[in-house]
Amino acid sequence: MSKKTLVIGASVKPDRYSNYAIRKLVNKGHNVVSFGLEAGTVAGVQIDRQLQPYDNIHTITLYLNPKRQEAYYDYIVSLKPERVIFNPGTENYEFYEILKENHIGYETACTLVLLSTNQY
Secondary structure (H helix, E strand, O other), X not given: OOOOEXXXXXXXXXXXXXXXXXXXXXXXXXXXXXXXXXXXXXXXXEEEOOOOOOOOOOEEEEOOOHHHHHHHHHHHHHHXXXXXXXXXXXXXXXXXXXXXXXXXXXXXXXXHHHHHOOOO
């Protein structure tokens, strides 16, 4: 089952984990949209430099450190995803509480591992 996924912190640099994640999500058949500071395309997915009012986002996977996430709290909550994945290095207890208050699920996990083990 395809889960529309927003990658926040997307990078065109092929050695970045967000880039790997986009490629792996596409290869697994998921509908992917992405946001990052640098415009470009990864595996046919355009990296948006402006926040978009995406519809029907199932999962948001984060590749931003906790301090940089603060600017996106309201935006992420407004999208009403089913879950937010906090990849290694993005763990954020303050944001976990905000998500809980808004009835949004979250996981501290690695998107790449979840995809590789068919747990996504």
